[in-house]
Amino acid sequence: MESVVTVLILLLAVVLSGPLARLSRLPLPLVQIALGAAIACSVLDTVELDPDLFFLLFLPPLLFLDGWRMPKDGLRRDAPVILELALGLVAFTVLGVGLFVHFLIPMVPLPVAFALAAVVSPTDPIAVKAIAARVPIPKRMMRILEGEALLNDASGLVCLRFAVAAALTGSFSVGAAFGTFLWLAIGGIAIGAAVTLCIARVERWIGAHLGEDVGTPILISLLIPFGAYLLAEAAHCSGVLAAVAAGIAMTFTERAGEGRAVTRVQRTAVWDMVQMAANGMIFVLLGEQMPDILERTDRTVRMTGHVDAWWLGAYVLAIAAALAALRFAWVWTSLRLTLFRAGRRGEKPPKVSWHLVAAISLAGVKGAVTLAAVLTLPLTLQGGAPFPARDLAIFLAAGVILVSLLAASAFLPGLMRNLTLPPDPSAQADLDRARAQAARVAILAIENARREMAEGHEDADLIVETSLRIKALHRPRIDNEPQDEAAAAQKHKVEKIEKQLRLVGLRAERTEIFRLMQARELGDEAARKIIREIDLLEARYTI
Known part of the structure; x- marks a missing residue:
């Protein structure tokens, strides 16, 4: 019972962190860490984290959601840069930082040093978004960072698995590691994609033959990442890659346009809540673990061969500096x-400033994945002896997270101002053309349906009038096809004015609906339905 109360209080801390972050103008992750530390210093019981359980509960849904929501077209356009950062940089970081940690602290065995390097290699785009909330990150840069985080989570954790295996067995074979890596990667990706595609097919069959309710598909989507992860781990494949692949496969299951719109809207809201709660809980738990980590400072510092605790801070800063330099x-x-490569293709290569390089480098903030990964280090070796330098690795990883968050909080907003990126091929023209084509098809379908309905119908004139009104709703999409610059500028002004007026009207409608409901002139159920419709329309004009 006490554990349940503690978990509920941690969730309450996540709820309070948002208003407190806005009030204090501090980055959200730092506020959540502070709240977690305050909870740990109170009379409440702290959470004893089981590393495997922690890994299972938090990482699969977050990685699944990253893979699901990642824009696939942007991922393809920037694939070379993303792969170089997500794969090459991880290997470079694990090798460089691992050797540096072993050189810096000889008491740390080389496999453990590589394990520490593996856990601090992944980046956390959620933390970057929270830190740079006051200064918007350019879309292309955020897409690159998200793509990097999506893949380097998996590559970093696979490296961690190899390092831990080497620490447990005391041996390491390059050939065996390569074969294991292929099995982990290919098996994990195949299992994750297969789980999503099979479940989607069964779900479509049930919906076609037995009907569909709203709650069941949402619950199924919540269970998919856990199912993919557990099945892959049971097959000794990468559960991390399985969760990512399952999320990517979700995109392809939705392309048929099946399912109810209300299900998709509510599913999005549920997953937004899951993402907020999971990320917030991880940072609160990080803060909740910090006092206990600091209490073990005396024992931890002795692992380094020193007696003064300030050496631990020096090591954290040195490792953070090495990570920044390598990145x-x-x-x-x-x-x-x-x-x-752009020059070889005959394109005019854009200029890249040190300003941009520094911004992308500083945006490599560590966060949820680093904490989750370092807590999965085993407690003992195969013979029952304590895992070497485990407490030290946890302390150093937690310190690196805090340093990266503080550094990004202090310097990233300034670097983001007036930041220019190489031009990104705009997809707006393609989007307008697709909407216009869809509108033409819709108008043609409405016209065909009108003719069929009007044949021999006594209300033929009413059907014609109604069809004209419905077709008028689709014609603005045809008018929005790509135009010249002057016409596009004029269109942008008109759209801005229209957006402002529509928002004024929608908000006035909602205020009136609330007034009618409070005056008992409109039932609660009808009022909620109308308010939901207004909310969806307002969201359309505010995203």
């Missing part, structure tokens, strides 16, 4: 290679 060097090299 800066890799980002600069990656962007130079991208420009070189």
Whole structure:
């Protein structure tokens, strides 16, 4: 019972963190860490984290959602840069930081040093978004960071698995590791995609033959990442990659346009809540663990061969500096290679400033995945002896998270101002053309339906009048096809004015509906339905 109360209080801390972050103008992750530390210092019981359970509860849904919502067209356009950051940078970081940690702290065995390097290699785009909330991140840069985080979560955790295996067995074979990596990767991806596609097919059959309710598809979508993860782990494949692949496969199951619209709207809201709660809980739990980690400072510092606790802070800063230097060097090299490839294709290569390189480098904030991964380090070796330097690795990883958050909080908003990226091919023209084509098809379908309905119908004139009104709703999409610059500028002004007026009207409607409901002139059920419709329309004009 006490554990349940503690979990509920942690969730309450997540709820309170949003208003407190806006009030204090501090980044949301830092506020959540502070709330977690305050809970740990109170009379409440702290949470004893089982590493495997922690990993299972938090990572599958977050990785699944990343894979599901990642824009696939943007991912394809920036695939070379994303792959260089997500795969090459992880390997570069694990090798470089691992050797650096072992050199810096000889008491840390080399496999454990590589394990620590593996857990601090993934980045956290959620933390970046929270930190840069006051200064919007350019869309292309955010897409690159999200794509990097989607893939480097998996690659970093796979490296961690190899490092832990080497620490447990005391041996490491490159050939065996490569074969294991292929099995982990290919098996995990195949299992994750298969789970999603099979469940989607069964769900469609049930919906076609037995009907569909709203709650069941939402619950199924929540269970898919856990099913994919557990099935992959049972097959000794990568559950992390399975969760990512399951999320990516969800995109393809939706392309048929099946299912009820209300299900999709509510499912999006549910997943938004899950994402907020899971990410918030991880940072609150990080703060909740910090006092206990600090209490073990005396024992932890002795692992390094020193007696003064300030050495731990020096090691954290040194590791954070090494991570920043390696990331800066890799980002600069990656962007130079991208420009070189553009030049080889005959394109005019855009200029890339040190300003941009520094911003992308600093945006490599550590967060949820780093904490989840370092807590999965085993407690003991195969013979029952304590896992070497486990407490030290947890302390250093937690310190790196805090340093990266503080550094990004202090410097990233300033770097984001007046930041320019290489031009991104705009998809707006393609979007307008697709909407216009869809509107033409819709108008043709309405006209055909009108003719069929009007044949021999006594209300033929009413059907014609109604069809004209419905077709008028689709014609603005045809008018929005790509135009010249002057016409596009004029269209943009008209759209801005229309958006403002529509929002005024919608908000006035909602205010009146609330007044009618409070005056008991309109039933609650009818009022909620109308308010929901108004909310959806308002969201259309505010996103």
